[in-house]
Every structure is written in C-alpha cells, then in structure tokens.
Amino acid sequence: MDIKSSGSIPTRRAPEEWFTGTVWQDPIIQAPSPARLISVVVHFEPGARTAWHTHPLGQTLYVVSGAGLAQVWGEELREIRAGDVIWIPPGEKHWHGAGPANSMSHIAMQEALDGNAVEWMEKVSDTQYSGTE
Template sequence: MDIKAAGTVPSRRAPSDWFTGTVWQDPLIETPAPARLQAVIVRFEPGARTAWHAHPLGQTLHVVSGSGLVQVWGQPLREIKAGDTVWIPPGEKHWHGAGPNTTMAHIAMQEMLDGKSAEWMEKVSDTQYSGEA
C-alpha cells in the first residue's frame, strides 16, 4: 500500500505544447504495472483548453467545478458543468477545457498502454474553440 499525504505532490503547470492558456495539473495517481490507471485534477482558467488528442484506452472526465466545453472531431461543441461525467472512447479525437468566461476543473482518468496514455495532436484554433469552424 502507498499513501500520498495531501499536499505532498506539487501542482504543475500544464505543458504549452499540449495546452492553450493557463492550466494547472494536480497528479492524483499513476499506478505501477501491471495496473495502468493515471488520474489528475486539471484546472483551466477561462479560455484555456487542451490540444486535440486521443487516448489508446479511452478517458473519463468528471467535472468537479465550473463549466467548460468538450468536442469530438467533426461534432458540435458540448457544454459540461460540475457534476457531469464524460466517457471518451479509445482513439476518439477530442479536446476539452474551460468556457470563455468561466473556470473549469475536472478529474481526468485514463489508462496507459505501453507506457502511453495520450496521443497529442494540433492545437485547437480560436475559431474551433468558438464553435465557428
């Protein structure tokens, strides 16, 4: 058993290669093999968002505060808010983030396959973010 006491794992700024705007990550767990679970609390400032990406084994998002947006490639924007849980199937190209005027925090849960939990792609343009694309 391994217990990580609250406050002992530092917050980290999300990498600008994969995110637009100010995003903070608070790692919850990355289990050792053979387990594959990875979970992190992600806090987005207004307008902040991920780049387009996909997960080899899918992803679950649980919104813990605020409201935001999520979109699957080729589909309309969807609003998400505190209490919502989103399942994104394996390989589905998508992005998620805060609304233009609101913060949003979610718990992101995914499993790693061969040590990789995501395939990162191009950034979401402002036109795509606004739903005009």
C-alpha cells in the same frame, strides 16, 4: 499500500505544447505496472483548453467545478458542467477545457497502453474553440 499525504505532490503548470491558456495539474495517481491507471485534477482558467488528442484505452472526465466545453472531431461543440461525467472512447479525437468566461476543473482518468496514455495532436484553433468553424 502507498499513501501520498495531501500536499506532498506539488501542483504543476501544464505543458504549453499540449494546452492553450493557463492550466494547472494536481496529479492523483500514476499507478505502477501492471496497473495502468493515470489520474489528475486539471484546472483550466477561462479560455484555457487542451490540444486535440486521443487515448488508446479511452478517458473518463468528472467535472468538479465550473463550466467548460468539449468536442469530438467533426461533431458539435458541447457544454460541460460540474457533476457531469464524460466518457471518451479509445481513439476518439477530442479536446476539452474551460468556457470563455468561466474556469473549470475536472478529474481526468485514463489507462496507459504500453506506457502511453495519450497521443497529443494539433492545438485547437480560436475558431474551433468558439464553434464558428
């Protein structure tokens, strides 16, 4: 058993190449092999969002606070709120983040396949984010 004490893992700024706006991450777990679970609390400031991406084994999001947006490639923009649980199937191209006027925090849970849990792609444009594209 391994117990990480509260506050022992520092908050980190999310990498600019994968996110637009100010995003903070609080790691929960990156389980050692043979387990594959990776989980993190992600805090998005208003207007902040991920780039388009996929997960080889899918992803579950649990919205902890605030209001945000999520979209699957080629589909309508969706609103997400505190208490919502979102399942993204393996290989589905998508993005998620805060709404334009509200912050949003979610717990992201995904499994790694051969050490890889995500494939990052292009950034979400402002027109995609606003739903005008």
